[in-house]
Structures are given as structure tokens and as C-alpha cells.
Amino acid sequence: MCAEPAATPEGTEPREKRLGGVAPQPTLAEIASFSAPDPAYSPIVVAGLVRLGELLLLMGVGFGVHHIHVAAQWGISAEYLVVIPAMSFLAVFALQGMRLYHLAALRSPIHHGFKIAGAWSAVFVAALAAIFFFRVDNSFSRVWLAGWYVGGLFALFLERFAVAAAIRALTRKGRLDRRTAIVGGGPSAAPVLSALAAQEEGDLRIVGVFDDRADTRSPDVVAGYPKLGTVDDLVEFARHARLDLIIFTLPITAEDRLLQMLRKLWVLPVDIRLAAYTHKLKFRPRSYSYLGDVPVIDIFDKPIADWDVFVKAAFDKIVGALCLVAAAPAMLAIALAIKIDSPGPVLFKQKRYGFNNEEIEVYKFRSLYADQQDQSASRLVTRDDPRVTRVGRLIRRTSLDELPQLFNVVFKGNLSLVGPRPHAMHARAAERLYDEVVDGYFARHRVKPGITGWAQINGWRGETDTPEKIQARVEHDLDYIENWSLMRDVYILALTPFALLKTERAY
Incomplete structure (x- = not known):
């Protein structure tokens, strides 16, 4: 989901139109009332729960095939008690290595289907190679291996489709959005907002722009997003509406303005970042974190998160x-x-x-x-x-x-x-x-x-x-x-x- 202005209540006109003179701009209290009151789910926690679920799912399929085919004929074998959890863990690591636990991948199981099948297949190729080189092929049933491979792959795809449906439902409710406010309007904010909006798989939802300037340097609408007020207004807004992230688009040379605003905003339980998208001053790559493709400098982190x-x-x-x-x-x-x-x-x-x-x-x-x-x-x-x-x-x-x-x-x-x-x-x-x-x-x-x-x-x-x-x-x-x-x-x-x-x- 790309970054976009927060939705208005059903039956009302878009804020951009109202700012253009069709109707008066809503108050901050009204805008706050539009916000989803429920807290967001952390993408890190969601991905962690999917990892755990897939680990248990693959182990369950492996032990299920073992129970039906192996244990029913020859009894429980100790080798399977070690190999099934080990291969399941290896599969989760392989899926993680192919970046298949990001929300974008979880939303699109069909688009990432070949990667999912490739990760699961790579685990079995590695297992077959180990069985061959250690000459333990007589210790494991070929029917069990084939059954677990097919059953595990089928279970993974079913589970991924179920997860995708759940994530789409949470996305519609705004429970996976990172509700974001932009501090600083005008020319410095426009390219940052455009870059964030261009990301098809982003989870940011821009609620608006806040700027202490009231002159022509800070227009009422920046790149399609309304200016909602000053930094003092942002503090009040964050007390009444869910807010997860604040991005400063001010130039890093505006040190005094930055410090003055940060002194007001650091009391909020949100992440605060400084956009480095248009900075001429370049730092080493490790100095940045990224919101999609937009580099930012971390200033404050929410104290207890994820x-x-x-x-x-x-x-x-x-x-x-x-x-x-x-x-x-x-x-x-x-x-x-x-x-x-x-x-x-x-x-x-x-x-x-x-x-x-x-x-x-x-x-x-x-x-x-x-x-x-x-x-x-x-x-x-x-x-x-x-x-x-x-x-x-x-x-x-x-x-x-x-x-x-x-x-x-x-x-x-x-x-x-x-x-x-x-x-x-x-x-x-x-x-x-x-x-x-x-x-x-x-x-x-x-x-x-x-x-x-x-x-x-x-x-x-x-x-x-x-x-x-x-x-x-x-x-x-x-x-x-x-x-x-x-x-x-x-x-x-x-x-x-x-x-x-x-x-x-x-x-």
C-alpha cells in the first residue's frame, strides 16, 4: 500500500477540495476524529508470528506423514525426531533469506510463489545431499520424503493465502499502517512526499503536514497533502489520534529550527526521523535507515515497541x-x-x-x-x-x-x-x-x-x-x-x- 492521505469520513469531500474553497478546512479535533482509534499491529510482530506458524506447520506435516507411513509400519524412529525440526527450522531460515516475511511478500503469495517453492525445494535438495554424503539413505523413507515435500509445499501455499487474506483485512482497517506526520512544508517536503507516495508496497499513511511557517514558503497543500497546523498543533493532534511516525523534511542546516521543534515533539511516544532524501551533505550508508527507498536519519525511537x-x-x-x-x-x-x-x-x-x-x-x-x-x-x-x-x-x-x-x-x-x-x-x-x-x-x-x-x-x-x-x-x-x-x-x-x-x- 502506498503512502496516501488519510481517508475522510463517508459522505464528506476530500480535504484537498475543501482546502480549495469548496468547504472550510476541518479543525484538528475533527481530523483526529477521522483517525482509526485502534492501535496498529507491528509488522515485526506479524512477521514473527507467521514464522512461528510456518515452523509449527511444517513440523506438523512432517510428523503427520511420519505417523501415517513410517510409525504405522516400523514404529517411531529417533532420526526423524531430529531431522523434522532441523529441516523445518532450515526452511524458515531459507524463506527469511529470500525476504518472504516482509508484509509485501505476505500480501502477494501468487507473485512470490516461485520463491516459496524454491526455498522449500532448496531445503530438500540440501537434505538429499546430506543423506547421500553421510550414506544414511537406508535410515529414511523415500515415500516419507516425497510425502513431506508435497504436503509441506501444499500446506505452505494454503497458509500463505490465509495470511494474505488476514493481512488484506487488517490493511483495510488501517491496523498495519504507520500513521505518519510530516514536519516542514514547501519545496523541501514535496520531493519526500512524492517519493513516499510512489512506493507501491509501502505501509506509510500520511495524515498531513505541520509547519510553524505561515508564509508563502509553506503552502496549504504540499504534493496533495494538507497542512494541518503548527508543531504545537501536532502535539495536540498526537494526543487525540493514533500517530506512529514523524518525519522532518527540514534541511539539516536548519539546526536551530530542528532543535526548537524536537524540544516540543520528543515527549510523544512515536518514532522521529529526519529525511535525508534531498540533503547535499552525504553520510556513510550505514548512517541511514530507510522508509522504502527514502533514506532517513533516526533521531528518536518509540521507547517500547514491537x-x-x-x-x-x-x-x-x-x-x-x-x-x-x-x-x-x-x-x-x-x-x-x-x-x-x-x-x-x-x-x-x-x-x-x-x-x-x-x-x-x-x-x-x-x-x-x-x-x-x-x-x-x-x-x-x-x-x-x-x-x-x-x-x-x-x-x-x-x-x-x-x-x-x-x-x-x-x-x-x-x-x-x-x-x-x-x-x-x-x-x-x-x-x-x-x-x-x-x-x-x-x-x-x-x-x-x-x-x-x-x-x-x-x-x-x-x-x-x-x-x-x-x-x-x-x-x-x-x-x-x-x-x-x-x-x-x-x-x-x-x-x-x-x-x-x-x-x-x-x-
Whole structure:
């Protein structure tokens, strides 16, 4: 699929026509509402799942033919238990070597049919050569070899046609698109947009152009794509619509403009690239990555992407469910104590900032008197705060009031076990909102927030009443984001109980 402007809702005219005077240009809120709300599937993950599926499929056919022809007559032979998985792995490597796991190849099984047959045939040629040179031809049934070859090839083509149908369906829904915004209009953007649009098998979908310039250097339409606003508008657009990639088309010599714009955009959970398509300054080939045939320089990468998203989500669900089961008796006892101690609900829901600044509701055990709840957290809880109940004082100091957030992790999926702590939406330090105190504060929302985090086990939990405290917490959060790994999550979880013993800042 080539790069093309995002579709407008059914029954509306193309944006280019409306920009030409037929109708007024839609607002950013309207354009964001046109966007597919569902997240995209990573092509890397899709290709990985197809690899795994084909490995299991080929092994299944091999063992199936063995069971029908060989095992039924002579019993199970150990040689087949080694050769079938080995040849199946070799077949997957051969298909990978012929670039048959790219989305373009998965979409077109007929066009790549000879390559698929060639890869599978090459494996059998290699196997026959090994059988001949090692003189083990009496150990393997010729009928089994022929049956597996024909059956495996037939199964591969059936599976590829099924995968192609699934990918076409996902493509129609926009689930395989990389929704892309262009920063910088005018002459520098036009050739980049034209080159991206000319790629028949690309997965980019250009949503529009953003440029801070409002003069003739940046027209309202560039190469058929509308200019939707400024870089500030792009930040707001990305908060309401799915965006996967930002491409700068500014010349590399415009260093000041680039830095000024990057300072605003690096807080977004997207990949950011600088197009090198028209640059006169040439780097070594290894310095570039490519979007089809268009060379780009990588500036920022989405912190957790592709398989890492899957691994972290699986870790959260599995370990979170185990933690919830283990904590159930304690949670029941705390709920009973809260009910006895003061009238009001057991749980307290509070709006906080989640991934990409989305509003989420997090669960906590109620620790304040019911008639003194502070939904917006406009006033931080301090030492000996009279609003805190007797039970609340204990569960706040030990962070047991956070246990219901396991429901957010396991059932709602809007929290992770480990990540930057979600702050209340109107929390303040020294009478200033957190994002006013810390430059780049919202960059901590490039990943899903967590119940515990790197800042918490390093002593930065509890009250954040000064700019220095929130600055230190954000610095630890950004360090966690930039250096994330599953083992680091395990390490943070393991140290969290020891961190909870330090209660000097928890009120």
C-alpha cells in the first residue's frame, strides 16, 4: 500500500477540495476524529508470528506423514525426531533469506510463489545431499520424503493465502499502517512526499503536514497533502489520534529550527526521523535507515515497541494476576478495616495521566475521610494531615493503599506493574503544576505508567512538594524509559518491598 492521505469520513469531500474553497478546512479535533482509534499491529510482530506458524506447520506435516507411513509400519524412529525440526527450522531460515516475511511478500503469495517453492525445494535438495554424503539413505523413507515435500509445499501455499487474506483485512482497517506526520512544508517536503507516495508496497499513511511557517514558503497543500497546523498543533493532534511516525523534511542546516521543534515533539511516544532524501551533505550508508527507498536519519525511537510491547504486556497480565491472587487476603482485611474505621466507600477512584497523556481512572483504597476526598489532588497530603483516617495513615505509609491498582493492570490494562507513577492531573509542587516545574515533564508518559517504578525504589516516593523532588522523580522515570528491559522490571519489582520500608516521605 502506498503512502496516501488519510481517508475522510463517508459522505464528506476530500480535504484537498475543501482546502480549495469548496468547504472550510476541518479543525484538528475533527481530523483526529477521522483517525482509526485502534492501535496498529507491528509488522515485526506479524512477521514473527507467521514464522512461528510456518515452523509449527511444517513440523506438523512432517510428523503427520511420519505417523501415517513410517510409525504405522516400523514404529517411531529417533532420526526423524531430529531431522523434522532441523529441516523445518532450515526452511524458515531459507524463506527469511529470500525476504518472504516482509508484509509485501505476505500480501502477494501468487507473485512470490516461485520463491516459496524454491526455498522449500532448496531445503530438500540440501537434505538429499546430506543423506547421500553421510550414506544414511537406508535410515529414511523415500515415500516419507516425497510425502513431506508435497504436503509441506501444499500446506505452505494454503497458509500463505490465509495470511494474505488476514493481512488484506487488517490493511483495510488501517491496523498495519504507520500513521505518519510530516514536519516542514514547501519545496523541501514535496520531493519526500512524492517519493513516499510512489512506493507501491509501502505501509506509510500520511495524515498531513505541520509547519510553524505561515508564509508563502509553506503552502496549504504540499504534493496533495494538507497542512494541518503548527508543531504545537501536532502535539495536540498526537494526543487525540493514533500517530506512529514523524518525519522532518527540514534541511539539516536548519539546526536551530530542528532543535526548537524536537524540544516540543520528543515527549510523544512515536518514532522521529529526519529525511535525508534531498540533503547535499552525504553520510556513510550505514548512517541511514530507510522508509522504502527514502533514506532517513533516526533521531528518536518509540521507547517500547514491537516484541517488547508484547513481552511487557504478557508479563503484566501473568505476574499481575499472580500478585492479585497472593494479595487477595490482605486486600480483604484492609477493606474490612476501612469499612469499620470510617463511613464511606472502600475504594477511591482518581483521574490521572496515563500513556500519551490519556485520562485514566486508577483505583486506591480510600485513605481520607469520605467527605474530604480530593479528586483532583489539588492539595497534597502532608504529615499529620487531618483528612487522613487512622487506617489510611497506616496503608499510606506502607503503600498498601495502592494494591487495588492491580485491577488496573490485570483487567483494564491502563497501568503496568512497573513504570513511571501516574500523577494526579492537578498535582502541584510549590504551587506550580508539575509540567510547569519540569521541562519535558510529559515525556514520562511515552510509556504506560506503573504501580511501582525506578524512582520509587531509589527513594523518591511519597510527597513531592518541592521542584527538586519532582525533578529527581522525573529524571529517574526518563532513565527507566530510555533503558527499559524486562530484567529491569523484575529487578524493580524485587526491590519494591524493601523500598516500602522507608516511610519517611510517605504520609
